[in-house]
Amino acid sequence: MGAERVAAEVDPVARVLPMLPLAHLDREFDYLVPRELEADAQPGVRVRIRFAGRLVDGFIVSREATSDHQGKFGWLERVISAERVLTVEIAQLVDRVAERYAGTRADVLRLAVPPRHAKVEGEPWEPSGEIAAPTLDERGWHLYQYGDAFVTAVRELRAPRAVWQALPGEDWPLRLAELAGSVASAGKSAVIVVPDQRDLDRVLAACEKVSGPEAVVGLSAGLGPAMRYRRWLAALRGSARIVVGTRSSVFAPTPDTGLVVVWDDGDDNLSEPRSPYPHARESAVLRAHVAGCAVVIGGFSRTAESQVLVDSGWAHDLVAARDVVRHCSPKITALADSDHALARDPGARAARLPAIAFAAARRALADGRGVLVQVPRRGYVPTLACGKCRAPARCRRCNGPLALPSAAGPDGAGIPECRWCGVADAAYRCHACGAKALRAVVVGAGRTAEELGRAFPGVKVVLSGGGDVVKEVAQGPALVVSTVGAEPVMTGGYGAALLLDGWALLGRADLRAEEETLRRWMSAAALVIPLSDGGEVVVVADSGIPTVQALVRWDPVGHARSQFDERDEVGFPPAVHLAAIDGGSAAITELAASADLPASAVLLGPVELPAGERLPYSGEDEAGVAPERLLIRVPRKDGRVLADALAHARAARSARKSSGPVRIQIDPRRIG
Template identity: 50%
Template sequence: MTQRRPEADPHPEAQPELVPGMVRATVRQAREEAAAKARATRARKAADAPISEVDPVARVLVDVALAHLDRTFDYAVPAAMADDAVPGARVKVRFAGHDADGFVLARGTETDHTGRLTPLRRVVSPEPVLTPAVAALVGDVAERYAGVRSDVLRLAVPPRHAATEKRPSPEPPSEPVPPPDPAGWDGYPQGPAFLRHLGEGHRPRAVWAAAPGDDWPALLAGAAAATLAGGRGAVLCVPDGKDVVRVDAALTAALGPGRHVALTAESGPAARYRDFLAVSRGAVRVVVGTRAAAFAPVADLGLVAIWDDGDDLFAEPRAPYPHTREVLLLRAEREGCAALVGGFARTVEAAGLLRTGWAREIAAPRERLRAAVTTAVAGATEHDLARDPHAHAARVPRQVHELLRAALADGPVLVQTPRAGYALALACDRCREPARCGTCAGPLAVTSPTTPPACRWCGTPASPWACPHCGGRGLRAPVLGEARTGEELGRALPGVRVRTSAGDHVAATVDATPQVVVATPGAEPVAEGGYAAVVLLDTHLLLGRDDLRATEEALRRWSNAVGLVRPGGRALAVGDPAHPALQALVRWDQPGHAEREAHERAAARLPPATRLATVTGEPGAVDDALVLLAPPADVDVLGPVALGDGEERVVLRTPRARGAALSHALGELQRLRASRKLDAVRVQVDPATV
């Protein structure tokens, strides 16, 4: 019997084919429905769960970066979570229809909410990582910089590492804290008294002008040791990881192992969280680190200290852009602890602390400074000009070579040059016009002694090249980097080892053998026993920056280099001897230069005599911000100014005494804009550059 085949459907559209996309959509819809049903079931069970009888209300700071929601919200504490939902613990809550992270700030019995409180979803961790003191500091920083607390919390509390959290922190050493060694501080008339006040539990506040050649990490460790001997903790902030390593070693020598931790991002998530927990659990009471260490939850804090506060690494690049110095000063005020602002150079802000009487000065006597280093400025002499009429333009004059040859007999020599690389710019050797690429008109450069000139923009080789202005075919390098500088010095000093330190190849230390170390600012390695001499090249490049802090920053970088010299060493700067910054360096009078800068800025109504804030965004968003802003009295509105890329910027200026009112007004502006869902603008209070 033959099997009969089914007849075809005369209406095929009645049974559509299930294409793969439809199948995926159906599966996705089923999963979403199942997830929604599961959430509803969990929410119903949570609502029916019994609530804690003791402190049933948890005030939670939800991790939401919207300014109008920057406040605490009340949640009910289920009885099963009552023991774990402690102040400072991480929790999950239901917020605006989604699960959100948050921190419990407090527990209580009453709430202002009129309806039924939503219970906590779960306690992520019972570990109290947000202490009340740090939570209050986070609020102060957010108010000071017109930001939101959730952004500041990301800076203050590192991400959780569950495996690390389960392990206990090591017990602190049982031996008594070793007495502080006053060696080093006795070179300052005010030093012994400062240490004594720290050990007695007082709160001295000082601005410290370090003498060249001093072992500043050991002096910071001595201050921390005196504070710890008095039963209190200390937080020390330094610019970068290289400095952290130096202070870490000094603290180990002063306190012994196990009494301090180093908090840096380079440690890795597990190690960083382990060290953070050791501090929050009270096992360690001395912390050294970079920017984020300013928020370290040290129990019974007795000292906050910052070294080289003018370094731009202390300016946080993420919202709300706080500066580490200001965070530490806010903390000193709130927790009533001592403060120390130190460096070889002095910022205008540190000078203001002395001028207002908030802090006292710690400085070495003039005779000690004169004996520590001999500094001079090199220029072309009449003898040089008689021999060579072009000697006034020499990048490395005769005095530098004489100093190098003399100092190399005693030890290593440091040569600081502002630029990294080889030949960063080229020009016609006949008419001095900048050399440009024939393809895109970009600048030409040489990256190494074996590569031909090429465009820095498009990479097109420029060989052969002819000047479009005069027809010349020769090239010269008006701006040289550290690699070319080291090459030239190696040719001038045959048989002498020349090392470079810059960019991705930064040397931390060098030995005491005679050698020339060419480094860029901030990358200078520390020499064993100190450098016999320090040479500063191309000083005009640092002074020529288009920036409010150009001279202050130049003097800071020179001072940090000269500070590495051994006692009795020599320093030589190549530049204009009449420039005030170089004169201050020769006299080692950085405090005087800071005072002059402060008076000049006050006359021009510039920071820190005034407080500045910038509002940046698209033109329409900036206009809306100006309309909605309710500025307090005495606020100048400067701009808007076009920045390119479709953005504008407005600068707001007010006297420093009215700075808090301006910050509050900007915070209200951010809350109003967020609630109306307007286009975002970027608000920066006291920006590093304007």
């Protein structure tokens, strides 16, 4: 037998949070610290413990002199690393996020702390040096009402909170880099969260230009394990004062955090697809509470959730005056998309562009500038209909939708194929009227690029979308055809933008369809030069639609308020808090019945799980019934009570080992 273990002399009890998936085990457990591990077993380090007869990983939350536990103590098996990777600030943030989303701290920690890379931990590093205060661009923040006062408050570390409405054409990466540099020069750290790699690259370059490359690190899922952990340690150790990253970077372990920024919070990429499904915006708000730091939620458009922060008085509204907005905006024209709107000009007919759009593109190209053409779908012709009766074209084999993958074919028209089973149908006949002719319902990016190339011979055509996204295009006459969200930045700005098939975006069966459409349109229109320089934007949509009017007026704030009012009227977030419980019928019924829900709770459903939604497990419940969804709605004041009730009910189910797993989402992005 080995020598008897001796406990540490000072604070011999370590409170450990085990990384276990079971909800009823989401608490600390007390373990004795062996004397040989006393120096390394500090709060925040990774440890290995024996739990229920097996070794599991965990984090030391604190060291204590005594314990309330009356039974036999286990021992820390070993300290995996002496690096204190779980800081006090991040531990508190993990607690708040788990409470907000009815999740477990173990799940949040998997999002917050990356896997260890032992070799990287042993590499030498140097603490950060002093960072000079950045020189602010005079054409920047002073264009916004109270913008100078806001920047002063950030620089003086007074922790202001703002929802920033960026002007069209704004160099927003530089504006954010100026804020981050001001905080870093005062000895604090800054975290900037962006939706995707393209935005990360732009902000990272701007921050390096303002504060120097040694002061900045970029974090994203695309980095390899070693590089990601190396950069994450640079943030933890303070050798990099500014962190730019995607959604999980909101948990970056920066010391003395002075600023947290979330850009374009309406982007789906900022919503975590893993349990407990937190949104980066909400995590940033919680971090501002925990760290007492400044927070900025920015974008060209605005979500109803951000507007609630302003209307509640929690955040200030950082906007420009109307005359400044008009000066910076391009000319925006809306027109209906119909066959009658096509011009008599042969070139306009060939490109299937209304006369105004065709003329705007021609003027921009004549001035030596590029034209951005935004289309809602990729591919060639993704949706077809009967050319006579307009009935949707369906596959005779599986009833799936027919599409035209390319123009290749014996007659140059191509052969329609089913998007579900892939079978071609060269002898198509309409199931309703028997006609052979087909028409395009939605024209994809590939077909649009082909038609524009014929309408503007000799002009370079650039295609961006799908797996081939172009980040930047040099200034000059070019037609840039892009799917939504893949619009390249053109040096010096586009001369015109054509936003096609607006109905395809507005007509989606989605609670956020109008909000998302305006966000996509404004992101594209913001890349166009101002009207004073000849910039034009043509949106092919009915000008009577409120979302189109908001674009023409460049009024995202008014649109966000109207969106909130509409959701308030029908009882949807953010006017209320909503919990979606997914699983088998018996499982969700049991959970809802056992939860101590507030008296204000309203239960909706259960109904079949919405199309396109999947559970994190495969198969059906124990009775062979397909998964369902139950919605629970409460007023905003009872949101915390609802989350606590569901968390406790799930923990009780876990302790009882109830069959049939369930998924709980608080304020999900997609409801039905």
